[in-house]
Amino acid sequence: MRLKCPVCGERDRREFYYVGDAVALARPDPDAGEAAWDDYVHNRDNPAGVTRDLWQHEAGCAAWIVVTRNTVSHEILETALAADVKRAMS
Amino acid sequence: MILKGVRHVVNLLATSPANGLLPTSRSGVSLNELALGQLTSVAPFEGQIVAVEALLGMVLPKAGRTVGKLGAELVWFSQGQYLAIGFDVDDAVKGKAAITDQSDAWCALEIKGDKSEAVLARLVPVDLRAATFKRGHALRSQLGHMPLHITRTGKDVFRLLSFRSMTGTMVYEISRAMDLLDARG
Known part of the structure; x- marks a missing residue:
């Protein structure tokens, strides 16, 4: 599998560290309540299909990257800097 | 603070990271240490x-x-x-x-020769051929499992930086790739 780092270009999967669901970018408000925090900390979908994860280009430029990929076909659909994604959210 | 000079501590000799390990060469490729200052x-x-x-x-x-x-x-x-x-x-x-x-954090090596691309191809998971990685291009990747910063400084010349503490492994990995390539003739 090869991932396209927005800074470095397409690189081998071994240069990246897998973090998990990109939900980490949407941290709930401290007072959001137990249900929201339970969802944020514990509950994840396990889709056979398109998923959005956070990866880090650990052995490259150290960028945090949001990768949209298909878990069935292994197709990489989109990559973006997590910083840009977060900025667009707020 | 350590006071230097004969009255305080013995005279300390600075050694380069790859002191005593290099240079080494095989047919078509050589590996040297660089003093970058x-x-x-x-x-x-x-x-x-x-x-x-x-x-x-x-x-x-x-x-x-x-x-x-x-x-x-x-x-x-x-x-x-x-x-x-x-x-x-x-x-x-x-x-x-x-x-x-x-200054003291990195080991800088230079790999040179027409087989240097072939040696690096065994260790670095990036296409370093001249068509895509030209003189003056630089990138961060891995050398085996070690962090690597690499620059093409000439036609068949690359500058490799990795952590100073990993110098021995770095020299070993590259030398071994040079041996294996050499064995193929």
Whole structure:
């Protein structure tokens, strides 16, 4: 599998560290309540299909990257800097 | 603080990271250690790139590139981070960028010869052939499992930087790849 780092270009999967669901970018408000925090900390979908994860280009430029990929076909659909994604959210 | 001089401690001899390990060569490829002198990482604060460039008197390189010449070189080092090689970074830059002395932190090797691309192809998971990785191009990747910063400095010449503490492994890995390639004739 090869991932396209927005800074470095397409690189081998071994240069990246897998973090998990990109939900980490949407941290709930401290007072959001137990249900929201339970969802944020514990509950994840396990889709056979398109998923959005956070990866880090650990052995490259150290960028945090949001990768949209298909878990069935292994197709990489989109990559973006997590910083840009977060900025667009707020 | 350690007071230096014969009255305080024995005279300390500075040794280079790969002291006693190099040079080594095989048919078509050689590996040497480089003495780069002063190394400083420069990470401009937000919105300060133009100010840093003015203070350095140099334009910062784009991602994956280098600027300047031998003895006064700036290389792209990471996201928003650059490495100044071979010259003192003016104290004035401090207010505009985070600067850190890296002189003793890195081992710098040079691999040279028409088989150097083939040796690196066994260790680095990036296409380093001249068609895509030209002179003055630089990138961060891995050498085996070790962190690596690599620059093409000539037609068949590459500069390799890795952590000083990993010098022995670095030399071993490259030498072994040189052996294996050599064995194929």
